[in-house]
Amino acid sequence: MATVANATIAPTRRETERSLAAAAAALVAxxxxxxxxxxxxxxxxxLCFALFACAFNLLLGYVGxxxxxxxxxxxxxxxxxxxxxxxxxxxxxxxxxAGTATGTTLGLIAGVVAIRRQGIYFAxxxxxxxxxxxxxALRAPMTGGEDGIQAVPRGRxxxxxxxxxxxxxxxxxxxxxxxxxxxxxxxxxxxxGEVLKAIRxxxxxxxxxxxxxxxxxxxxxxxxxxxAGLAGSVKALVFQLASLTDVxxxxxxxxxxxxxxxxxxxIFGPIVGAFxxxxxxxxxxxxxxxxxxxxxxxxxxxxxxxRRGIVGxxxxxxxxxx
Amino acid sequence: MFExxxxxxxxxxxxxxxxxxxxxFYALLSLGLAVIFGMLNIINFTHGxxxxxxxxxxxxxxxxxxxxxxxxxxxxxxxxxxxxxxIERLFLRRLHKLDHLYxxxxxxxxxxxxxxxxxxxxxxxxQPYGVPESLQGGRNLGFMFLPNYRAWVIxxxxxxxLGTWFAIERTRLGSYLxxxxxxxxLVRAFGINVPRMVTLTxxxxxxxAGLAGVMAAPIYNVSPQMGSDIIIVxxxxxxxxxxxxxxxxxxxxxxxxxxxxxTKVFFPEASNTVIFMIxxxxxxxxxxxxxxxxx
Numbered sequence: 001m002a003t004v005a006n007a008t009i010a011p012t013r014r015e016t017e018r019s020l021a022a023a024a025a026a027l028v029a030x031x032x033x034x035x036x037x038x039x040x041x042x043x044x045x046x047l048c049f050a051l052f053a054c055a056f057n058l059l060l061g062y063v064g065x066x067x068x069x070x071x072x073x074x075x076x077x078x079x080x081x082x083x084x085x086x087x088x089x090x091x092x093x094x095x096x097x098a099g100t101a102t103g104t105t106l107g108l109i110a111g112v113v114a115i116r117r118q119g120i121y122f123a124x125x126x127x128x129x130x131x132x133x134x135x136x137a138l139r140a141p142m143t144g145g146e147d148g149i150q151a152v153p154r155g156r157x158x159x160x161x162x163x164x165x166x167x168x169x170x171x172x173x174x175x176x177x178x179x180x181x182x183x184x185x186x187x188x189x190x191x192x193g194e195v196l197k198a199i200r201x202x203x204x205x206x207x208x209x210x211x212x213x214x215x216x217x218x219x220x221x222x223x224x225x226x227x228a229g230l231a232g233s234v235k236a237l238v239f240q241l242a243s244l245t246d247v248x249x250x251x252x253x254x255x256x257x258x259x260x261x262x263x264x265x266x267i268f269g270p271i272v273g274a275f276x277x278x279x280x281x282x283x284x285x286x287x288x289x290x291x292x293x294x295x296x297x298x299x300x301x302x303x304x305x306x307r308r309g310i311v312g313x314x315x316x317x318x319x320x321x322x
Numbered sequence: 323m324f325e326x327x328x329x330x331x332x333x334x335x336x337x338x339x340x341x342x343x344x345x346x347f348y349a350l351l352s353l354g355l356a357v358i359f360g361m362l363n364i365i366n367f368t369h370g371x372x373x374x375x376x377x378x379x380x381x382x383x384x385x386x387x388x389x390x391x392x393x394x395x396x397x398x399x400x401x402x403x404x405x406x407x408x409i410e411r412l413f414l415r416r417l418h419k420l421d422h423l424y425x426x427x428x429x430x431x432x433x434x435x436x437x438x439x440x441x442x443x444x445x446x447x448x449q450p451y452g453v454p455e456s457l458q459g460g461r462n463l464g465f466m467f468l469p470n471y472r473a474w475v476i477x478x479x480x481x482x483x484l485g486t487w488f489a490i491e492r493t494r495l496g497s498y499l500x501x502x503x504x505x506x507x508l509v510r511a512f513g514i515n516v517p518r519m520v521t522l523t524x525x526x527x528x529x530x531a532g533l534a535g536v537m538a539a540p541i542y543n544v545s546p547q548m549g550s551d552i553i554i555v556x557x558x559x560x561x562x563x564x565x566x567x568x569x570x571x572x573x574x575x576x577x578x579x580x581x582x583x584x585t586k587v588f589f590p591e592a593s594n595t596v597i598f599m600i601x602x603x604x605x606x607x608x609x610x611x612x613x614x615x616x617x
Binding site: 117293295307 | 359365417427435437438442557558591595598609
């Protein structure tokens with residue numbers, strides 16, 4: 001009996017902290033060593049998507065809201081950041097800030113509309129809003145239509161660091177993304193985060209406890225959109241490009257896939273998922289349309305047999321929280 | 323020829339007709355989504371892909387087997403319906419006890435697989451599909467020219483929609499269906515095979531999508547991405563109408579098609595976003611949707 005009971009006992013706070021610290025240390029070690037082994041551009045792309053997926057996971061994994069239109073904030077933030085850097089000639093830190101603020105603004109508008117409905121409708125509404133803004137991007141003169149905004153200058157960070165150097169750019173991406181990860185971790189473990197999790201588990205009961213759940217959902221939505229915007233802005237600088245791909249619904253689907261593969265509602269899952277999916281797309285690029293088929297198949301397998309995702313499964317095996 | 327608000331009648335009624343055509347497809351597809359959602363509690367993301375499969379099946383029948391439009395109108399919905407039954411048995415059945423969101427994600431994955439496979443074999447460019455001979459040509463109504471095939475699409479889809487409404491709201495089988503939507507356990511206790519009904523409902527809803535695909539084939543290009551283009555608009559239609567009512571889905575579908583057509587005449591820039599804007603307005607004013615009940 002004792003062993004059975006042991007298996008069901010949740011890890012203590014100290015155990016959790018220890019396992020999270022170990023995972024965080026592994027992550028930091030990885031990002032320091034990786035650029036000497038792997039291509040920095042690949043790593044930067046994966047890191048941007050990891051942040052995007054973490055932002056998305058904040059909403060789906062911790063509030064239980066499935067946004068099927070997160071490409072809206074990711075892509076449009078990229079457009080604004082690229083526009084700010086190229087046309088307005090802003091330095092990179094301000095360009096990224098402009099992009100991130102775009103994510104916040106769009107998130108606030110979309111959030112006010114979308115949280116009026118729950119569950120499945122919420123997903124459809126966010127998807128429809130994102131599609132609307134995709135169609136706008138297709139036509140608007142600012143976005144450059146099919147060409148996108150190309151040759152975006154990376155510029156000099158704070159007027160000192162030249163970001164056209166690949167390693168300097170990499171360091172910038174690492175600092176931004178790790179800081180954002182830490183912020184997300186703090187949000188999840190704050191009293192505010194506890195209320196979010198309560199909404200995920202039982203919204204009616206949370207309301208009866210006196211919480212205005214709509215306000216909490218809106219704030220979480222805006223935070224998630226902001227962080228997605230940050231990821232999109234940084235990505236635009238890395239690739240010196242903002243294009244329609246990043247606002248298309250397939251991008252919204254991709255971030256769902258990354259989060260699902262890595263592990264819904266885990267802290268490190270979306271990071272692992274993002275690296276995996278980005279790597280998969282790199283290797284499968286020569287196979288053209290098969291990427292779509294394989295992505296679809298991964299979705300189906302994950303939903304049917306692997307709902308905890310990689311990190312979720314690992315955490316369950318090791319009986320820790322990751 | 324006369325003018326309405328400075329727009330020549332030919333252009334106005336031409337766009338109105340196009341709007342009604344689009345509306346027919348919105349109605350057929352959102353009807354299928356509503357029927358499926360009622361029984362399975364799943365938003366069928368594969369619906370667009372199944373509509374595309376319907377169009378491709380019609381194309382393949384004529385291309386490889388020389389079977390024309392009229393037989394296709396019967397064969398294709400059955401074939402697509404059967405693939406739906408297989409999908410329900412293989413995949414959707416396993417999601418019964420899970421959060422609705424997993425159903426959406428799974429059917430999204432299936433849609434990607436289907437679209438990817440068709441893109442592999444047919445590329446992204448469209449395949450042509452001719453208007454059946456008996457419906458070629460058209461007639462001049464004085465204020466506009468009405469192609470026969472388009473008139474047929476509107477009339478036939480209206481008939482199918484009303485037929486479905488009648489079957490669900492006014493027949494014995496339909497009453498079982500509605501009862502099973504409300505309380506499956508109780509209906510089972512009366513000796514009705516609810517799981518089989520769920521399977522057949524999914525097959526039927528998907529068959530409707532296949533039928534819409536066949537009807538769309540002569541109007542739009544038959545291309546792998548035709549499904550994903552329309553399904554998101556149909557989602558907006560469903561949000562506007564609310565999925566609680568069959569008649570609501572039909573009326574909303576046709577009405578939004580007309581609104582879209584009119585927008586094309588008066589504000590062409592907004593024509594492809596107008597449905598989404600209406601969705602936003604409806605959500606702000608009447609969050610449950612025009613015909614919906616707060617769930």
